Amino acid sequence: MSETETTPPPASKPDFQAARRWNIVWVVPVIALLIGGWMIWRSMTSQGPVARVRFDTADGIAARKTEVRCRSVRVGFVKDVKLAEDLKSVLVYLELDPDNQGLLRRGTRFWVVRPRVSASTISGLDTLITGAYIELDPGPAGGEYHSRFIGRETPPATNRNIPGRRLTLTASEAGSLVAGSPIYYRGFEVGRIENRQLDIEHQRVTYDAFIREEYGALVTENTRFWNTSGIDIKAGADGFKVRTPSFQAMVSGGATFGVPEGVEPGEPVADGTVYTLFGNQDEAADSNFNPTMRFVLLFDQTVRGLVKSAPVEFRGIQVGRVADISFNYNQTPDDSRIPVLVEVDPSLLRRDAAESMGKSDNEFLTEAVGRGLRASLKTGSLLTGALFVDLDYYKEPSPGEFTKVGEYPSIPTISSGFAQLEAKLSAILDKIQALPLDDTMKKIGTAADEAATTVADARGALKEIEETAAAARKTLDSPEFAKLPADLRATLTSVEKSVSSVGPDGAIQGDLLRTLDELRAALRSMKSLTNAIDEKPNSLLFGRDTSGNPIPKA
Known part of the structure; x- marks a missing residue:
């Protein structure tokens, strides 16, 4: 590379900027999240308590x-309806409003x-128009929260x-x-029977009874x-007794309460008090009678008409009742008398307090x-033939003493008035039957x-006398009679008068005819008497039947 080659310019430094932390795009999910959370919170806070109720059937119930x-x-x-696992019932889930959670407590129905x-x-x-619904009856106030219940098939009364006052009757x-069923007090409805059930353990029927608050004070200790259901008809020693309740009580049943006559009411009672429900008013009244001793009475007469619970009276005042009639109370082999077990309160036999002081x-x-x-059997009602036991003092009773028969003491007995009369009548009839009536009639x-x-002979003699008198009269009237001497005429006239006295118009014949008529009437009376005795031997004692009603012959 040449020295003249130029060096490239240096690269420019990038300009870094911080990214934005918030974007408008995130608004939508945030809002959705908030709405969802609010809906969840709203759903959780608005959902009420859920209870499960078990019913026998879901008839009329729809989720x-x-x-x-x-x-x-x-x-x-x-909320929901399900079939129970045992397939014998249904489970109904109820959802209540949130502010009604306090209704779910123990005892709610x-x-x-x-x-x-x-x-x-x-x-x-x-x-029929609105459809079936489930009724809720809250339990007692202050009860603990509960969510499992068993529903009733019938509504409470x-x-x-x-x-009001809630009681238990057995x-x-x-x-x-x-x-x-209604509950009455002196014919006025004051409450109702709420429920009944069988107590298997005690073998009794229990009732839940309700008395309205304004009448709760009428229920006291005594x-x-x-029971006042149906017509109560009782035939006993006091005759017939018929009690008819109200029409509603006869149709649907009913119960009545009250305090027995002569008993103090006592103090009012609290809820849950248990009372015995008696079969009728007489049993309720007799419940106040508490005999303290038992006796065995041995009777040598029939006890037909004497029943259990028959009264034992002392001069018209009930002092006890018949407890049982059985040969088991007399184990003596040769004694054929009938034992009657009675319950008596001896204090009612004492005439005053001085008589009872210091004596057992x-x-x-x-x-x-x-x-x-002495004790005796007497007829309480001729209509029903019911008997009762009568205790009384007799001036000259048959010998007897206060002894024991088996495990019970025994009071001597005597025959009653009707039994004595029957014995005397039987003796009289036996004497009449023993009379030689057949020979007498013959x-x-x-x-x-x-x-x-x-x-008949007398009538023939009278006829001959009449003929003789007529002949004598003819002779006296004849001309030849005038030629007879005076003494002879006087004698014949006297004879004619004597004969005329027994003639048809004579006094002797009249007396004789009257005697014959009286004899004939006596014979007719004797025949009538024999016929009456033959048809009804006891007519000598009771007389003839003057009612005029014919008695058919066998």
């Missing part, structure tokens, strides 16, 4: 359509509102928001009481509940039996035949 209501206000909707028609209520008819049988029941009863206390018949023969 995203069926509403959840509380007091007729929409509080959520059905759910049920499907559909059209329902029963003997006691008609409800849910509006769902009352909602928890209604203030009974040996269900009867006709159902959920919704209150008794009894056994001592008192021992002295009472010594003073003539003798009376023979006497009647002889009397008839005598009457």
